Amino acid sequence: MKKLTLAMGVLALGANIALADVVRMGSEGAYPPYNFINDDNELDGFERELGDELCRRANLTCEWVINDWDTIIPNLVAGNYDTIMAGMSITDARKEVISFTQDYLPNDPSAYMALAGTPTDVIDNGIIVTQSNTIQAGYVAETDADLIEYPTPDETISAVRNGEADAVLADKEFLEAYVRDSGGELVLIAEITLGGGIGMGVRQSDNELRETFDAIIAEMKEDGSLNELIVKWFNEDLTY
Known part of the structure; x- marks a missing residue:
């Protein structure tokens, strides 16, 4: 599995975070089939494969960072990585702290x-x-x-x-x-049924990064490739 690397570039005076060539993708690695550590001690699962494809289409290099669930949002806000892909449901309470792309997996019961x-x-x-x-x-x-x-x-x-x-x-x-x-x-x-679908979390200041991945998720919905990944890792009941 190809190793990914990531980071964020900071604009002058630290006003905003700009989209860089390298992005750190935070995940838990403990929630199959969303994300898990495989027998080769590598992150695997639906979100690993989807995240790699999102980065490929965005011409970005991505590095996956494993973080415990309890601190996954605080460590995103603190800058330890740039996104969260960890089976995270989009909720109003979480939107008060971070931003989300559109959902990349429909609401799973x-x-x-x-x-x-x-x-x-x-x-x-x-x-x-x-x-x-x-x-x-x-x-x-x-x-x-x-x-x-x-x-x-x-x-x-x-x-x-x-x-x-x-x-x-x-x-x-x-x-x-x-x-x-x-x-x-x-x-x-x-x-x-709870929540509003699964999405990628980003810092509220990272609008360019969110918009980039949001557009690619929409593209993958349109061309059917997202549904192909969903069927591979879940089932047809969760497709768009």
């Missing part, structure tokens, strides 16, 4: 996953685990269920398997792989 035999009413009054600082955590916090948050997706799955929580709420596409591989141990017990 969230789902509750539990041990087989778990009654569905646990979603209303049970113990629900989510990854921290996600739209799922915000949703559960507004219900009568008890919320437990963990910083990584793997910890949420372990909490269900270990009996620390009744169910986990996360993106359905992420959970389905665990269900398939569990041999019947884990099942999806309910679905809900």
